[in-house]
Amino acid sequence: MTEKKKEEKVYRQLESNKLLQQIMFQYMLEGHQASEENRLAWVTSGFPVEIPVAMGVGVSYPEQYGAVVGSQKVGPEVCGYAEEIGYSQELCSYARASIGSVEKPDQSPMDGLPTPQALLAGNNICGTVLRWYDAVSEQTGAPVFLFDTPPITDGQPDHHKEYVRNGLDRLVDFLGTTFNTTLTDERMHEVADLSSKALELWNKSLTACKTSPTPLNCADRFLAMAPVVSMRGTELIIDFYETLLDEVEMRVKEGLGAIRDEKIRLLWDNIPPWHSIFRFFNGLAKRGVAFPADTYTHAWSGKLKIEGEGDDLFDSVVSIYSNVYLNKGLEAKIDKMCELIDDYNLDGFVMFSVRSCKRYSLGQLVSKEIVSERTGVPGVVIEGDMVDSRVYNEAQIQTRVDALLEMFM
Amino acid sequence: MSKFGIGIDIGSTTAKGLLIDSDMKVCAKHIMLTGAAASQAIDKILEELESQSGLQLDDIAIISTGYGRARVENAEKSVTEITCHSRGVHSLNPEIRLLIDVGGQDSKVIRIGKKGRPEDFELNDKCSAGTGRFLEVMARVLGITIDELGPLALQSDSPSSISSTCTVFAESEVIGHIGAGAKPDDIAAGIHDSMATKIVALAKRVKVVPPVCVTGGVALNPAFRHYLSKHLGTELWIPEEPQFTGALGAAVIALNGKS
Numbered sequence: 001m002t003e004k005k006k007e008e009k010v011y012r013q014l015e016s017n018k019l020l021q022q023i024m025f026q027y028m029l030e031g032h033q034a035s036e037e038n039r040l041a042w043v044t045s046g047f048p049v050e051i052p053v054a055m056g057v058g059v060s061y062p063e064q065y066g067a068v069v070g071s072q073k074v075g076p077e078v079c080g081y082a083e084e085i086g087y088s089q090e091l092c093s094y095a096r097a098s099i100g101s102v103e104k105p106d107q108s109p110m111d112g113l114p115t116p117q118a119l120l121a122g123n124n125i126c127g128t129v130l131r132w133y134d135a136v137s138e139q140t141g142a143p144v145f146l147f148d149t150p151p152i153t154d155g156q157p158d159h160h161k162e163y164v165r166n167g168l169d170r171l172v173d174f175l176g177t178t179f180n181t182t183l184t185d186e187r188m189h190e191v192a193d194l195s196s197k198a199l200e201l202w203n204k205s206l207t208a209c210k211t212s213p214t215p216l217n218c219a220d221r222f223l224a225m226a227p228v229v230s231m232r233g234t235e236l237i238i239d240f241y242e243t244l245l246d247e248v249e250m251r252v253k254e255g256l257g258a259i260r261d262e263k264i265r266l267l268w269d270n271i272p273p274w275h276s277i278f279r280f281f282n283g284l285a286k287r288g289v290a291f292p293a294d295t296y297t298h299a300w301s302g303k304l305k306i307e308g309e310g311d312d313l314f315d316s317v318v319s320i321y322s323n324v325y326l327n328k329g330l331e332a333k334i335d336k337m338c339e340l341i342d343d344y345n346l347d348g349f350v351m352f353s354v355r356s357c358k359r360y361s362l363g364q365l366v367s368k369e370i371v372s373e374r375t376g377v378p379g380v381v382i383e384g385d386m387v388d389s390r391v392y393n394e395a396q397i398q399t400r401v402d403a404l405l406e407m408f409m
Numbered sequence: 410m411s412k413f414g415i416g417i418d419i420g421s422t423t424a425k426g427l428l429i430d431s432d433m434k435v436c437a438k439h440i441m442l443t444g445a446a447a448s449q450a451i452d453k454i455l456e457e458l459e460s461q462s463g464l465q466l467d468d469i470a471i472i473s474t475g476y477g478r479a480r481v482e483n484a485e486k487s488v489t490e491i492t493c494h495s496r497g498v499h500s501l502n503p504e505i506r507l508l509i510d511v512g513g514q515d516s517k518v519i520r521i522g523k524k525g526r527p528e529d530f531e532l533n534d535k536c537s538a539g540t541g542r543f544l545e546v547m548a549r550v551l552g553i554t555i556d557e558l559g560p561l562a563l564q565s566d567s568p569s570s571i572s573s574t575c576t577v578f579a580e581s582e583v584i585g586h587i588g589a590g591a592k593p594d595d596i597a598a599g600i601h602d603s604m605a606t607k608i609v610a611l612a613k614r615v616k617v618v619p620p621v622c623v624t625g626g627v628a629l630n631p632a633f634r635h636y637l638s639k640h641l642g643t644e645l646w647i648p649e650e651p652q653f654t655g656a657l658g659a660a661v662i663a664l665n666g667k668s
Contacts, residue, residue, distance in 0.1 A: 365614060378529065395476060396532070403491035403530060 010285045011259050012251075014220055016244045020227070023240050027231055028110065034058020035114035039179050042113065042136070044129045045229055046324050047122035047147060048317045050304060051171055053233040054191040055181045059120075060113045061230045062136075065101065066094035070274025070387035072109050079388050081107070087135075092356040093387035095132035102139045116142045118178050120171075124149040124327040126359035145174045149322045153329045156322055164318045191233035192313050196303040201241035202228045205248045206298060210344050213257025214292035215248045218268050219281045220258055221297040228300050263288030264408050267340055267349035267379075269295045270360050275389040280397075289405065293344040295336055299324065330363040334370050341375045347408055349379040350401065355391050380404040413469045416497075416659025417454060418490065419447050419477030422513025422541060423626065426454035427656040428462050428469070429664060433500060437461035440652060447477040470666065472659040488662055490655045491519055491530050497658030498622050499525030501648050506618040509608060509637070510654070511627035513541040518612045529615045537576045539607035541627050546576055547600045550583050551593055562597035562632035569599035579603060598632065605636035612641065619643045624651040 034040040040058045043049055049059055069078045070093075079093050081100030089096075098113075105112035119133040119142050133144045147167050150160060172183050205224070209216050216224070224244055227237040251257070268291045273280060281291065304316050325332045341349065351368055353361045368379045380400045384392035413436070418425040420443060428437040439457035443450050459466050473481035474493040481487065490510075498508050499521060508519045516539045519530040533539050537546070548558045562568075569586050572579050579600070586596045612621075621643055627633055628651035638645050648654055 369614075372529070399476070399489050399491070400532065403489040403527060406489060406492040407527060 008260065010261070011217060011282050012256065014216075014224075014244070014247060016240065016247050017223065019240050019243055020224060023227060023231070023236055026236065027227070031058055031060045032114045035116070038117050039181075040114055040116050041118040041120050041175075042116040042133070042142075043120045044122045044125060044133075046125040046321060046326070047120050048168065048171075048321050049230075050188070050191045050195050050233040050317070051168065051183065052120065052175055054188045055172070055175050055179065055183050057118075057175055057179055057181065059230065060116065062098040062113060062132075063094050064226060064230055065109075065113050066097040066387050067274045068109050069097040069101070070389075071277065073275050073389065074109060075275055075385075075387040076390050078104075078108050089388075090355075092126075092128050092132065093385055094356065095128060095135070097387055098132065099135050099139065102136055116140060118142050118175070119144045120147065121145065122147040122149065122321065124321055124324045126326065126357070128359075143174075143178065145171060147171060147321075149324075149327055151327055151329075152322055156319070160322070161315075161318050164322055165314060168314050168317060188313055192304040194235060194238065195233040198228055198232060198237050198241050199300065199303050201238070201245050202300070205241070205245050206293075208245075208248045208252050209292040211252045212265065212292075212345065213255070213259070213262035214265065214290050214344075215251035215256070215258055216292075217258035217281055217285065218272065218291035218294055219277050221294065222272050222277065225297045225300060232300075257290065259285040259288070259290050261288050262290045264290070264348070264405065265344065265346045266291050267293050267295070267337060267344070267346045268352070269337065269349060269364070270352040270354050271296055271357060271386040273352065273384050273389075273392055274386050276392065276394070284401070287405065291350075293340040293346065295325075295333065295340070298336070298340065299326075326359055330367060333363075334367050334374075337367065337371045338374050341371070341377060346377065348377045348404060350404070351379060351381045353381050353383045355383065355385045356387065378404060378407050413464065414660040414662070414664030415458060415466065415469050415471040416493065416656040416661070416663060417451065417471060417473045417475075417481050417484065418493065418653075418655035418659060419443060419450065419473065419475040419480060420490075420512055420655070421476055421515070423652065424450040424454060424475075424477070425653055425656040426458050427653055427660045428458045428464070428466075429657070429660045431664065433661070433664075435657075436464070438650075438653060438656070443477065447480040451481055470663040472663040474655050474659045485663065488659060491517060491527050491532075493655045493658030493662065494624060495519055495521045495527045495658065496525050496661050497654035497656070498624065498648065500657065500661050501654070502620075502622065502646060504620055505622040505646060507612065507615070507621045509612060509621065509623045511539070511541060511608065511623070511625040511633070513626065516540050516608055516611065516625075518608070518615050520615045520618065531611050531614045533607075533611055538579065539604055539611065541625070543576050543579070543604055544600065544627065544630065544633075546580055547583060547597075550580055550587075551597065553593075558597055559601070559630035559632040561594050562601045563635065565592070565594040565598035567595050567598075568602045569595045571596075571599040571603040598636075601630070601632040601636045605633060605640050608637060609640040617641055617643065620646050622646045622648070624648060624654040626652050628652075 045063045078100040079096035081104045082096040101108035101112040121129045121133040137144045231237045351364045382397045424443045425440045437458040471484045473484035473487045474490045478487035510517045516533045520528045522528045548555045
């Protein structure tokens with residue numbers, strides 16, 4: 001026999017990725033169609049997207065576009081277009097990628113996002129989004145709507161809920177006026193049902209990663225989360241999350257891990273380095289390191305419609321979208337990390353200090369110390385950026401991660 | 410356990426090699442500038458270890474460490490400098506719980522466990538303030554050699570105030586002090602004071618637990634040791650050859666066959 005046996009890869013590709021690619025392609029086409037029909041809004045990742053979706057408004061996500069720019073390894077170029085017109089290199093690289101691609105769409109991946117007719121910013125994930133959308137508004141002429149969710153430190157008082165609730169009413173008025181559309185109770189319930197169903201399926205896949213070996217690794221989850229971020233409330237994504245869950249449950253049943261030889265289980269904190277996502281996670285997979293949980297993909301888990309909790313969906317929108325943990329104190333994130341480390345039986349954690357994302361990264365040094373003390377497992381902070389590979393030093397990251405791994409050997 | 414072990418530490422400024430026997434006795438050692446081609450430094454180190462010890466190195470396990478660790482082709486494996494420095498210092502003084510290593514282009518603070526393994530660590534490698542490079546730049550501005558800088562600083566009883574945040578800004582400050590007529594010994598003292606402050610901030614992140622050891626080339630500088638000890642509020646323990654602890658740790662691992 002001359003034919004060599006093909007060497008098995010250390011990580012297992014998900015079959016459901018094919019379906020993921022199809023729906024993401026369809027999503028892109030729908031964005032272009034909505035733009036041509038003058039009914040496209042750009043939205044931030046923490047925005048209550050169920051409302052525009054229920055009102056027939058198409059949505060596109062500049063943050064997701066930033067991830068595409070990063071994955072295609074053109075972050076320095078596209079961010080550079082924004083820097084050329086005066087934006088600082090210190091500005092969030094998602095913002096720079098978005099502003100840069102509007103400036104030079106023909107030199108950006110997918111010719112940029114389709115042109116928006118409105119910009120919907122929710123400041124529950126960060127304060128930069130408002131200024132960023134203001135900048136895009138100057139470039140495109142699309143009006144900005146701010147969904148303002150003041151930070152929560154210790155419970156949400158009634159006047160706070162009322163304020164956010166008024167914001168939702170203003171949102172419905174804004175979309176009604178801008179797009180000449182209305183919101184019906186029936187349609188809102190339909191969309192909320194679909195959104196909750198997708199989130200329920202997604203949560204089941206995430207929870208299945210408590211099993212050892214984990215059926216999903218970090219890069220798997222970061223790719224599979226795209227629809228639940230950008231297409232919550234649509235029928236299109238239910239099929240994908242059902243297929244994904246089937247595959248995940250099959251892996252659990254057969255004892256198949258996302259990587260072939262899981263030895264060390266770690267928690268990942270923050271957005272991933274999109275430009276190096278496979279190189280980083282698959283490189284560690286070769287050494288038996290799996291990431292069964294992360295703080296980021298677990299952030300999209302608030303179901304809008306919970307049985308037995310009454311019918312006022314807007315109240316539940318207020319609660320879910322105000323209580324995003326980036327909108328709460330550092331303590332909430334520390335609690336979440338400790339909970340994930342315990343529940344997913346993790347040996348340690350890696351915190352990615354993202355130069356762009358101050359909101360997510362601020363407090364990581366303090367958190368590291370507290371999480372280590374509470375859980376008794378070691379952690380490491382590595383530094384870089386999710387899109388801009390100019391501020392990602394692989395050798396320095398390697399030394400830190402290697403030193404963490406040596407602590408387990 | 411083998412009879413001998415070799416550790417090679419390819420740092421950003423200097424490359425070090427050390428050969429030890431099973432009694433932990435150093436049979437041969439060599440230090441040189443890493444230069445632009447790490448492979449040449451590696452060849453030279455192995456040559457020196459062979460000629461000093463008179464041993465055939467072919468059958469002796471080699472462990473590599475330092476930023477150029479992947480360049481040592483005949484190493485059994487590479488281990489980070491964090492683990493190697495911990496192991497090296499532990500083999501010299503098992504009481505040490507906090508290790509501060511100040512190298513040419515980075516500084517590290519490592520909390521060492523009772524068995525000599527790192528328990529926590531912090532690195533400063535994004536900025537040259539707080540590293541040997543900072544002192545090199547400042548010596549150049551003052552027109553003296555790096556070896557003269559520490560002794561000069563110890564003559565001062567009134568250190569100039571110098572920013573601890575950035576080498577480039579600190580350089581401008583030093584030039585400002587020179588222009589304002591400040592005494593060179595006060596400026597030199599301010600430089601060491603500033604650098605020690607920066608390292609102490611890093612050390613506090615992993616908690617200062619005495620006894621504290623300082624390694625790396627900068628540990629040879631008496632003024633740095635003086636200001637570091639003052640700001641940490643504790644005595645320091647300095648190995649006889651503080652530049653070799655990374656290579657020593659690698660050699661210990663090579664000898665024991667386990668990191």
